[in-house]
Amino acid sequence: MEQLQSVTEQTQVSEITIVLAEDHSVVRSGLRTLLERQPNFHVIGEASDGIEAVRITEKLTPDILILDLSMGGLHGLDVARHLMHRKLKTRIVVLTMHSNEDYIRQAFKSNVSAYVLKEYEFSVLASAIVAVASGKHYLPPPVSDVIVNAYIARSSADARDSYDTLTDREREVLQLIADGLTNAEVGKRLFISCRTVESHRANLKKKLKLKNEAEIVRYAVEKGLLTYKLSLISQSKS
Numbered sequence: 001m002e003q004l005q006s007v008t009e010q011t012q013v014s015e016i017t018i019v020l021a022e023d024h025s026v027v028r029s030g031l032r033t034l035l036e037r038q039p040n041f042h043v044i045g046e047a048s049d050g051i052e053a054v055r056i057t058e059k060l061t062p063d064i065l066i067l068d069l070s071m072g073g074l075h076g077l078d079v080a081r082h083l084m085h086r087k088l089k090t091r092i093v094v095l096t097m098h099s100n101e102d103y104i105r106q107a108f109k110s111n112v113s114a115y116v117l118k119e120y121e122f123s124v125l126a127s128a129i130v131a132v133a134s135g136k137h138y139l140p141p142p143v144s145d146v147i148v149n150a151y152i153a154r155s156s157a158d159a160r161d162s163y164d165t166l167t168d169r170e171r172e173v174l175q176l177i178a179d180g181l182t183n184a185e186v187g188k189r190l191f192i193s194c195r196t197v198e199s200h201r202a203n204l205k206k207k208l209k210l211k212n213e214a215e216i217v218r219y220a221v222e223k224g225l226l227t228y229k230l231s232l233i234s235q236s237k238s
Contacts, residue, residue: 016133017062019045021053021079022095023071031066031095034122041129050074054082061088063133066125067112069096069103077103077110084111091132095125114138163223165207173200177213178220 018035020043022028028046035041045060047053051073057065065083069076080092093114094107104115114128114137124140131138166174169190176186183197190197210216 015040015042016064016129017060018043018064018066018129019047019053019057019060019062019090020066021047021050021057021071021076022066022068023048035066035126038126041126048072050076050079053079057083057088057090058086062090064129065090065092066095066129067092069094069098069107077106080107080110080112093125093128093132093138108137116140162208166204170200170204170207173197174204174216174220177201178217 018041020028020031020035022031025048028048032043032046035043044062045056047056049072053065053067053071053076054074057079067076067079071079074082076094076096080094083090083092091113092111093116094112095116095118096103097118099117107115113132116125116128116138117140120140128138128140163171172190173186176189181189183194183201186192187194187197205211205216208219210219
């Protein structure tokens with residue numbers, strides 16, 4: 001009990017009004033009990049489906065709407081999108097069992113300010129409410145990890161896909177440029193004209209979204225196309 005109360009007491013927040021939207025009555029009742037044990041939380045309304053959540057939120061305009069995503073009548077994300085267009089003061093804390101990256105991403109695009117999983121301790125939800133009520137966004141570390149890991153995976157896939165778009169000749173030109181050869185030297189090595197080298201160079205830079213010589217070298221090193229000293233990368237910037 002002391003640990004839960006400290007969440008709001010230590011931050012010295014004023015009263016936070018809350019509407020609780022959850023389709024399971026037992027869960028909703030338990031949450032209300034926990035929320036009202038907090039000295040600064042005041043539950044002013046409840047909803048058991050999405051349509052009711054919209055109606056009560058518009059009527060009472062609480063500080064916080066705690067919103068389950070999987071409800072009857074109207075999906076939680078549709079509730080959030082509708083309220084976004086209403087431009088209420090209410091900020092939304094999602095409380096859900098869904099931990100996949102697409103749900104999280106869609107939630108924040110739909111005007112949600114915090115995303116908490118039902119498997120977490122109540123103190124995490126309390127912290128999210130306090131943070132959101134003070135104008136912040138909130139993501140517990142495990143949810144943050146889902147977003148970061150998805151971003152890393154997507155970035156890696158994009159890098160692979162970009163390289164795969166290069167022709168064999170463009171890859172040869174990329175490697176020779178990274179090795180420090182001039183257009184004339186690349187042309188001589190590959191038995192093509194300088195103009196053709198320039199064309200391949202422009203195409204590969206566009207496909208890989210590279211701006212200059214230094215970025216070409218760095219990209220080649222990161223892709224493991226050649227072993228290159230960092231000191232030479234620095235020199236190529238000048």
